Amino acid sequence: MKEFTYxxxxxxxxxxxxREFGEKGQRALCEARVLVIGAGGLGSxxxxxxxxxxxxxxxxxxxxxxxxxxxxxQIVHDSANVGVAKVDSAEQRIAQINPLVxxxxxxxxxxxxxxxxxxxxxxxxxxxxxxxxxxxxxxDACVAAxxxxxxxxxxxxxGQVMTYVPGSPCYRxxxxxxxxxxxxxxxKVVGVLGVIPGITGTIQATEAIKWITGTGELxxxxxxxxxxxxxxxxxxxxxxxxxxxxxxx
Numbered sequence: 175m176k177e178f179t180y181x182x183x184x185x186x187x188x189x190x191x192x193r194e195f196g197e198k199g200q201r202a203l204c205e206a207r208v209l210v211i212g213a214g215g216l217g218s219x220x221x222x223x224x225x226x227x228x229x230x231x232x233x234x235x236x237x238x239x240x241x242x243x244x245x246x247x248q249i250v251h252d253s254a255n256v257g258v259a260k261v262d263s264a265e266q267r268i269a270q271i272n273p274l275v276x277x278x279x280x281x282x283x284x285x286x287x288x289x290x291x292x293x294x295x296x297x298x299x300x301x302x303x304x305x306x307x308x309x310x311x312x313x314d315a316c317v318a319a320x321x322x323x324x325x326x327x328x329x330x331x332x333g334q335v336m337t338y339v340p341g342s343p344c345y346r347x348x349x350x351x352x353x354x355x356x357x358x359x360x361x362k363v364v365g366v367l368g369v370i371p372g373i374t375g376t377i378q379a380t381e382a383i384k385w386i387t388g389t390g391e392l393x394x395x396x397x398x399x400x401x402x403x404x405x406x407x408x409x410x411x412x413x414x415x416x417x418x419x420x421x422x423x
Contacts, residue, residue, distance in 0.1 A: 176201050182274070186228055199387040200228060204274075206386045209233040209296035211284065211312060213260040215361075215371030216302035216326050216378065218250035223379040224275075225268040229386070231276045232268065233296055236260040237283040247368040284308055289315045298382050299323035302375065304361055306352045313338070313345040317420045324381040324393075326374045329359070331367050333374035334399045337381045342394035347415040347422075367402065 178197065183190065186200045206229050210217050213236040224232060238260050240251045255263040261279040268277055280292055289311055293299050299321055301312040309325060316323040322339040338344050377398065384390045395414070400407040416422050 176204060182228075185272070185274075189227070194389045195387060199389065202387050203228045203383065204230045206298070207231040207233070207296045208382055208386075209235065209293060209299045210302055211235045211300065211308065212302035212304075213248075213250060213264045214238075214244065214302070214304070215247040215328065215366070216375040217264070217300075218248045219372050219375035220300055220302055220379045220382075221250055221264055221268060222271060223376060224382060225271045227379075227383055228272065229275060229382075231278060231296075233278040233280060233292075234261045234264055235280040235282065235284060235292060236264075237281055247366065247371050249372070284311060286311060290319060293319060293321055296321075298385055300378050300382055301325040302378065304328070306358070309345065310352050314420050317344050322385055324378045326378045328366055328370045328374050329361055330364055331370060331403045332399065332401045333370050333377075334397055335374060335377045335381065335393055336397045337385070337393040339385070339392065339394055343412055343414040344418060344421040346420040347418045348397060348412045350415070350418070370402065373400065373402070 189195050189200050190197055208224055208229050210220050210232060213221065213234050221232060240255045240258050240260055240263050242256050244251060245253060250267045251263045259281050261281045265277045265279060268275055293315055299312065299316055301309055301323060312323060316338065320340040324335065324337045325345055326335045381392055384392055395411060397410045397412060399410065414422065
């Protein structure tokens with residue numbers, strides 16, 4: 175059993191004082207391995223908050239480099255790292271936040287051929303991309319591997335989050351097939367308010383922490399959506415589909 179040093183007890187003091195956490199919950203965080211797929215708008219707050227929380231190992235998957243257009247919302251990166259690989263830039267920031275966290279970098283783009291090998295080494299997966307193809311790939315691979323995951327999406331002034339654990343409804347139960355190209359505009363085309371990925375990613379990080387520590391109720395069988403123009407948050411329940419090609423066949 176991990177014994178905390180004095181510095182760790184001070185660093186995680188506010189977690190340890192939570193009745194629902196205590197040292198047991200913090201120990202679970204320090205021993206956890208979480209994979210974050212995407213080190214962009216969603217991945218930024220996810221990585222920063224999980225690092226601050228003391229998640230022992232953070233895997234980062236991203237094959238892209240930091241671009242100046244990212245800086246309006248991808249707060250794990252800064253102007254000095256434009257042109258730097260996102261996994262390297264994120265690693266630098268995580269080390270500044272919490273040097274006790276181990277970072278495992280995967281400077282790649284996921285494919286059906288490599289995704290299982292990447293996700294198998296982690297306890298919990300967070301999908302944090304703006305790519306529908308990747309979202310469905312992550313869903314299908316995690317369902318097949320009985321791997322819990324949290325998925326987030328953003329556009330303009332809106333965000334959505336759902337969580338899957340083995341036995342719960344998956345993303346395909348809610349949206350059976352990816353949209354056709356052009357049906358859903360990208361943020362690159364129609365824009366996204368900079369704080370939207372911050373709100374969404376923070377919720378995703380919260381779901382990971384809750385799963386690791388066994389605290390509270392997860393967004394399983396529920397889709398959380400919000401619209402900041404109206405400042406409305408809704409939770410939409412959905413059931414497991416008997417026709418789901420991923421989790422029911």
